[in-house]
Amino acid sequence: MTAKPYTNELLRKFDRLTLRLSSPNQMERINARLDAAEFEKEHGKETCQAMFEELKRRDARKAMEG
Numbered sequence: 001m002t003a004k005p006y007t008n009e010l011l012r013k014f015d016r017l018t019l020r021l022s023s024p025n026q027m028e029r030i031n032a033r034l035d036a037a038e039f040e041k042e043h044g045k046e047t048c049q050a051m052f053e054e055l056k057r058r059d060a061r062k063a064m065e066g
Contacts, residue, residue, distance in 0.1 A: 003050035004043070014039070014051045 006014075017039060020032035040048050 003046040006043070006047055006051055010043070011051050011054060014048065015055055018052070018055065 017032060017036055020028055021036065023029050023032065
């Protein structure tokens with residue numbers, strides 16, 4: 001299966017979700033894991049993986065820019 005196209009808005013939602021997964025607040029992390037499962041179910045694993053790769057590229061560019 002291939003990744004579905006995603007909007008910038010969906011990418012922003014995914015970005016916020018991934019940030020919550022590393023929150024120092026334990027309840028926030030737990031809720032984020034539950035939300036992540038639902039998000040992946042709704043949008044598909046391939047699309048989520050594609051968005052994750054995009055976020056990694058974005059963060060790498062930001063690191064290179066200093």
